[in-house]
Amino acid sequence: MILVFGQTGQVARELARLAPDALYLGREQADLTDPDACAAAIRAHRPSAVINAAAYTAVDRAEDEEALATLVNGDAPAAMAVACAEIGIPLVHISTDYVFDGAGEAPFAPDHPTAPLGAYGRTKLKGEDGVRAAGATHAIMRTSWVFSAHGANFVRTMLRLGAERDLLNVVTDQIGGPTPARAIAEACLSMAQQLQADPTKSGTYHFSGTPATSWAGFARAIMTEADLTCEIIDIPTAAYPTPARRPLNSRLDCTALRVFGLSQPDWREYLKTTLIELKGTA
Numbered sequence: 700m701i702l703v704f705g706q707t708g709q710v711a712r713e714l715a716r717l718a719p720d721a722l723y724l725g726r727e728q729a730d731l732t733d734p735d736a737c738a739a740a741i742r743a744h745r746p747s748a749v750i751n752a753a754a755y756t757a758v759d760r761a762e763d764e765e766a767l768a769t770l771v772n773g774d775a776p777a778a779m780a781v782a783c784a785e786i787g788i789p790l791v792h793i794s795t796d797y798v799f800d801g802a803g804e805a806p807f808a809p810d811h812p813t814a815p816l817g818a819y820g821r822t823k824l825k826g827e828d829g830v831r832a833a834g835a836t837h838a839i840m841r842t843s844w845v846f847s848a849h850g851a852n853f854v855r856t857m858l859r860l861g862a863e864r865d866l867l868n869v870v871t872d873q874i875g876g877p878t879p880a881r882a883i884a885e886a887c888l889s890m891a892q893q894l895q896a897d898p899t900k901s902g903t904y905h906f907s908g909t910p911a912t913s914w915a916g917f918a919r920a921i922m923t924e925a926d927l928t929c930e931i932i933d934i935p936t937a938a939y940p941t942p943a944r945r946p947l948n949s950r951l952d953c954t955a956l957r958v959f960g961l962s963q964p965d966w967r968e969y970l971k972t973t974l975i976e977l978k979g980t981a
Contacts, residue, residue: 701891702746704729704737704779705753709850710793713884714752722746731755731771734778741782748891749783750791751776752884758797758819759942765818772822777829784835789894789901791887796843796875796907798824801946804874806911808952809841809903816944827903836898838890838959840883843907843949844917846966847880848976853914857921858977861929871915871933875949876907879969886961893959900958905951908966920967924974 701718705711706725715723722744729740731753741749755761755771776792783790797820798813815821827839846854860867886906894900912920918931936945953963 700744700746701888702741702744702749704731704749704751707850708752708754709845709847709852709880710883710887711752712849713847713880714750714887717884718888731775732767734770734774737775738778738782741779741786745786746788748789748791748895749779750887750891751779752793752887754793755822756819758817761818761822762942765822768818768822769825772819773825773829776826777833780830780833780835780837783837784833789836789838789891789898790830791838791840791891791894792826792830793883793887794827794839794841795820795823796841796946796949796951798827798841799946799948801948803948804950806950806952807905807948809905809955816946819943836894836901838894838901839903840886840890841903841905841951842878842883843875843951844877845880845883846877846970846973848973853877853917854921854970854973855977857918858925858927861922861925861927864929866930866932867918868932868934868939869915869918870936870939871913872935873945873947873949874911874913876909876911876951876963877917877966877970878906878908879964879966879973881969882906882908882964886959889961890959902955904955904958905953906956906961907949907951907953907963908969909963911950920970924970
């Protein structure tokens with residue numbers, strides 16, 4: 700039995716579709732602001748593997764709530780990993796491109812030096828370090844620009860605004876790989892299964908959608924696929940200030956995925972299926 704931390708997030712909901720027999724712990728069953736409770740849940744249930752699909756993801760709010768974000772993103776994953784090491788089971792932990800500074804244009808390799816620009820990235824990096832230090836069999840999966848038919852994400856925001864407005868200003872100098880939550884969930888399950896059989900696959904991996912695009916390019920693709928006439932106007936990041944700095948380069952080098960027999964998902968295909976799903980629930 701696989702234990703999943705998270706119930707309502709985008710990846711957790713996709714995991715529930717793919718693996719309905721797994722045990723899903725929401726905030727009521729395991730509050731990530733209480734790392735000891737998370738570790739206790741693992742020890743109590745003694746699963747075959749753990750997937751941490753829960754996190755503090757409010758990037759801007761984290762600038763004012765770094766202590767809280769550190770509990771959830773840093774201390775809780777570390778406690779999970781310690782419990783997994785004790786029992787001898789693997790942990791798949793989802794991290795982020797925000798651990799990098801976004802400099803340059805080359806895709807970041809998993810071993811590239813980290814240098815987060817803000818609180819959110821710092822807290823996620825602390826979680827990564829804690830998972831590695833615990834000594835458990837693990838896969839840290841860094842991903843980016845997650846989207847699906849549910850939850851708060853760029854696709855749903857663009858669809859709403861695109862139906863209301865004729866013009867939208869969207870940032871064009873941040874480049875990355877939109878990543879479908881469905882593909883992340885599939886990869887997490889594959890990694891968890893393979894790590895049980897071969898702990899030597901432990902390590903840090905990158906998993907993001909292809910091809911790389913800008914937020915403006917992603918927005919145009921959404922409008923086109925949804926048959927919306929809203930025009931996308933390119934603007935620089937400097938014209939859209941936010942409390943937290945965003946990396947300009949979120950490209951991730953995903954070649955190491957071949958260790959698990961995985962490859963980057965084409966976000967354009969998943970965008971089509973996401974819009975079909977949204978139409979069915981409208």
